[in-house]
Amino acid sequence: MGYRFNDLVDACHDEWTAYIEHDFVTQLGRGSLSQDSFRHYLKQDYLFLIQFSRAYALAAYKSHSLDELRSAFEGLKIILDTEMQLHLDYCAEWGITQHQLENLPEARATLAYTRYVLDAGARGDLLDLRVALAPCMIGYADIALWLNEQDFTQRGNANPFDAWIAMYLSEEFQQAAHHERVWLDEQLRQLPDAHFQRLALLFRDATRLERDFWQMGLDLSD
Numbered sequence: 001m002g003y004r005f006n007d008l009v010d011a012c013h014d015e016w017t018a019y020i021e022h023d024f025v026t027q028l029g030r031g032s033l034s035q036d037s038f039r040h041y042l043k044q045d046y047l048f049l050i051q052f053s054r055a056y057a058l059a060a061y062k063s064h065s066l067d068e069l070r071s072a073f074e075g076l077k078i079i080l081d082t083e084m085q086l087h088l089d090y091c092a093e094w095g096i097t098q099h100q101l102e103n104l105p106e107a108r109a110t111l112a113y114t115r116y117v118l119d120a121g122a123r124g125d126l127l128d129l130r131v132a133l134a135p136c137m138i139g140y141a142d143i144a145l146w147l148n149e150q151d152f153t154q155r156g157n158a159n160p161f162d163a164w165i166a167m168y169l170s171e172e173f174q175q176a177a178h179h180e181r182v183w184l185d186e187q188l189r190q191l192p193d194a195h196f197q198r199l200a201l202l203f204r205d206a207t208r209l210e211r212d213f214w215q216m217g218l219d220l221s222d
């Protein structure tokens with residue numbers, strides 16, 4: 001009893017570190033990531049964000065209070081107005097058309113992760129869904145903070161991926177992640193051990209699937 005969000009992270013410390021400090025992330029920070037890998041990631045992430053928009057819509061459906069509905073709306077809004085826009089800008093800069101994006105096949109890593117989260121939400125309650133979504137929202141905010149603290153990270157024009165780092169470091173994204181942490185802290189505080197343990201497995205598996213998503217970008221796997 002008395003659990004917090006950080007207890008979910010501590011319960012899968014190795015998986016969380018493998019996700020946050022993945023080679024894809026460190027290469028992106030150094031600016032040495034191959035453009036092919038980033039392009040592959042971006043295209044699949046476009047498909048990922050469409051499925052995650054559905055997950056936030058599902059979070060709205062599973063909400064009980066106005067506050068929960070507003071959080072689901074904020075999650076959906078950040079994806080559609082901020083993240084998606086950055087993707088479309090990068091894609092346009094690198095010659096990937098909207099038509100190409102709309103006709104892409106989903107890679108197995110994209111299918112596995114997005115459908116895992118949607119299934120967790122469909123069969124579970126709002127807390128299940130938001131725990132499954134946490135590696136996405138809170139994880140990317142932590143990755144941006146972590147990258148920004150590393151000596152090897154190149155900021156500014158020297159790094160072609162700087163706009164990506166800047167977006168996840170932005171006040172808007174960091175605030176949204178902070179709110180999610182506060183909400184999860186509050187929900188987890190009241191949980192009995194067995195319930196927490198079940199959620200810890202859900203969180204661990206979503207974290208492993210996030211790690212696989214980076215690996216898919218590095219390996220250019222479909």
Ligand SMILES: Cc1ncc(CN)c(N)n1
Pocket residue numbers: 045048049083135136137140210213
């Ligand atoms: C795979 C993945 N995970 C998380 C995020 C951040 N919403 C993202 N854009 N893509």
